[in-house]
Amino acid sequence: LAQDAANGETIFKRxxxxxxxxxxxxxxxxxxxxxxxxxxxxxxxxxxYSRGMKKAADDGLVWTRDDLAEYLAAPRKKIKGTRMAFAGLRKESEIADIIAYLDRFGPD
Ligand code: HEM
Known part of the structure; x- marks a missing residue:
C-alpha cells in the first residue's frame, strides 16, 4: 500500500x-x-484518559502501525470504552497516509 504523507496532512484536518x-x-x-x-x-x-485506554496501556499496548490502523478504523472496537468521539476512517489508504504523516513527528 503506497503511503502519502502529504495526503495524510490533509486527512489530519479531521x-x-x-x-x-x-x-x-x-x-x-x-x-x-x-x-x-x-x-x-x-x-x-x-x-x-478513559478507563478503557488506561486498561489497554496496563495490558501493554504500544501504538505500532498495525495497532494505530485498527484504532483509526474503528476506535470503539479497538479500545472498549474509549472516549475518542470519532467514528473512524473508512479507507485503508487514508489510514496508511495519516500514519505516514504522523510518523514525521517524533517525541519532543
Ligand atoms: C486518543 C488519533 C480524531 C479525541 C487518540 C489516540 C490516537 C488518536 C492515536 C491514542 C493516544 C494515546 O494513547 O496517547 C486520532 C487521529 C484522529 C483522531 C489520527 C483522526 C483521524 C479524534 C477526534 C477527537 C479525538 C476528532 C475528538 C472529537 C481523542 C480523545 C482521546 C484520543 C479524547 C483519548 C481517548 C481515551 O482516553 O479513550 N486519538 N484521533 N480524536 N483522541 Fe483521537
Missing part, C-alpha cells in the same frame, strides 16, 4: 479539532500526538 502535532503541540480535547508511532498508549502525563 483530527485537528481535538489533536495537535509538531513543535509546541499540546493536549487539548485529545492528547498531543508527537511520537505516536511506537508510543505506549495513554502515555501523556497531563492528559486524562
Amino acid at each position: 483530527c485537528a479539532g481535538c489533536h495537535t502535532v509538531g513543535p509546541n503541540a499540546q493536549s487539548r480535547v485529545g492528547p498531543h500526538l508527537n511520537g505516536i508511532v511506537e508510543r505506549p498508549a495513554a502515555a501523556i502525563e497531563d492528559f486524562r
Whole structure:
C-alpha cells in the first residue's frame, strides 16, 4: 500500500479539532500526538484518559502501525470504552497516509 504523507496532512484536518502535532503541540480535547508511532498508549502525563485506554496501556499496548490502523478504523472496537468521539476512517489508504504523516513527528 503506497503511503502519502502529504495526503495524510490533509486527512489530519479531521483530527485537528481535538489533536495537535509538531513543535509546541499540546493536549487539548485529545492528547498531543508527537511520537505516536511506537508510543505506549495513554502515555501523556497531563492528559486524562478513559478507563478503557488506561486498561489497554496496563495490558501493554504500544501504538505500532498495525495497532494505530485498527484504532483509526474503528476506535470503539479497538479500545472498549474509549472516549475518542470519532467514528473512524473508512479507507485503508487514508489510514496508511495519516500514519505516514504522523510518523514525521517524533517525541519532543
Ligand atoms: C486518543 C488519533 C480524531 C479525541 C487518540 C489516540 C490516537 C488518536 C492515536 C491514542 C493516544 C494515546 O494513547 O496517547 C486520532 C487521529 C484522529 C483522531 C489520527 C483522526 C483521524 C479524534 C477526534 C477527537 C479525538 C476528532 C475528538 C472529537 C481523542 C480523545 C482521546 C484520543 C479524547 C483519548 C481517548 C481515551 O482516553 O479513550 N486519538 N484521533 N480524536 N483522541 Fe483521537
